[in-house]
Amino acid sequence: MTSVKRTELSMFDGRQIFYYDSVSVDRIAVDKRPFEERPLPGEMRQDLLTGEWIAMASHRQTRAFLPPKEFCPLCPTLTDFGTEIADSTFEVVVFENRSPSFAAPSVALPKEVVQSSGRCDVVVFSDKHEGSFGTLPLTQMRTVLAAWIDRTRAISQLSYVEQVFIFENRGEEVGVTLNHPHGQIYSYPFVTPRTEKMLAVAKEHYQKTHKPLITSIIEREIKDEVRIIAQNEHWIAYVPFAARYPFEIHVAPKKFVPDFAELSEDVADTFPVLAKEVLQRLDGVFGIEMAYIAAWHQAPVRQGRDLLGLHWQITSIRRAPGKLKYLAGSESAMGAFIMDLKPEQSAQQLRDVKL
Ligand SMILES: [Zn+2]
Structure with a gap:
């Protein structure tokens, strides 16, 4: 350490x-x-x-x-x-x-x-x-x-x-x-249900492209540009292409790493500045402390180590001041999400926050 x-x-x-x-x-x-x-x-x-x-x-x-x-x-x-x-x-x-x-x-x-x-x-x-x-x-x-x-x-x-x-x-x-x-x-x-699902998709992608899925996703975000919120030498923060929540942000190391166990010191050193900016932007959207779940996805301990990359998923259930997004019938019973805001719009709102 x-x-x-x-x-x-x-x-x-x-x-x-x-x-x-x-x-x-x-x-x-x-x-x-x-x-x-x-x-x-x-x-x-x-x-x-x-x-x-x-x-x-x-x-x-x-x-x-x-x-x-x-x-x-x-x-x-x-x-x-x-x-x-x-x-x-x-x-x-x-x-x-x-x-x-x-x-x-x-x-x-x-x-x-x-x-x-x-x-x-x-x-x-x-x-x-x-x-x-x-x-x-x-x-x-x-x-x-x-x-x-x-x-x-x-x-x-x-x-x-x-x-x-x-x-x-x-x-x-x-x-x-x-x-x-x-x-x-x-x-x-x-291995949790969501991770099982992500592994299956990542495996199929790897067989076709010989690349970890998260690497291809980051390449696309850099090319599309519109959903990027912030980045530095080693990390990138973006609203995912098909976000499920009005304010959902993913933060990932630009170079694939399966989990914290394999994260290098210099990449770790550049995380705090970017993380602080991202969380300040989230609070800045409505000028209130946003309730959120900040979840670290990591590759499982014994499988899929070359498939699933470390990334941070921040989701806020707030869609407007005084309004929360509840998991209603479609989301709760079927796991099928309906999103109230285009990801490009929410990325714009997050970028526009004056820090
Ligand atoms: Zn206390």
Whole structure:
């Protein structure tokens, strides 16, 4: 890893916690909360009609929902209230989710149950309670990137993980239950339905052209020009040709790379400036904080490594001030999207934002 230092410590219930620091500090804070047994992993069931896996995470119903700042579990520990992070200051922290949808396999569960094996991590972007990825200082964004890279490499080594999914949700409209700036890492024991589909399309494309699909897509975006929002030496941001949401932005490295594990330091170094610009443009469209889902697509751990390229998909469900795009009949039941705005128009709106 670059100059970012990682310190691994243990939480009160045995979960792992990693501190990532761009300056050298000794992390020794002890989690003083009384020991508690960790919940067993849940089960997975296969949808009999589609073959898709559904994780049954009913134990998650009791998790914290929008607590006030003084009871925020992602803030540093400053009072007698022990948060998830025992230290009184930190830069970026990653720890295992306390109520995970996927967890390490357990021998305690009966054999007939298909376990939701995998892992769920929380990535805390800052020790400040307000903000989101795009409002972090550039150096801090780079530290988050270092954490994503380091965790993708480590989790990819777990025998029961097939795919590592890194994402950030912002805004209560998209189901955020904690306002503190953070993201998550879902590590699945299967390849997700959307990724399966993308792999199939990319495979067909590769057989015809001997090129990864994302490489051809970027070539087309550069040629068409009209949907590009921003770019620099190593990254390009554009509204995809057939966007599904009024404000959907894809950001990809110009040179194909399957995942964070293989992202080079110099390409990573140029990401924060572009990411900040893109997120500022998104907020600038209506002059309000846009609720969004920022999702990192990565190649699965053990297949399609030369087919699926790393890229960042930001989708906002807001289509106008005071108006959200709901997934209605066609989208929810059939998976067939109806888009209210031409992608070229939304790219123009994003480009026109004065920064
Ligand atoms: Zn907080």
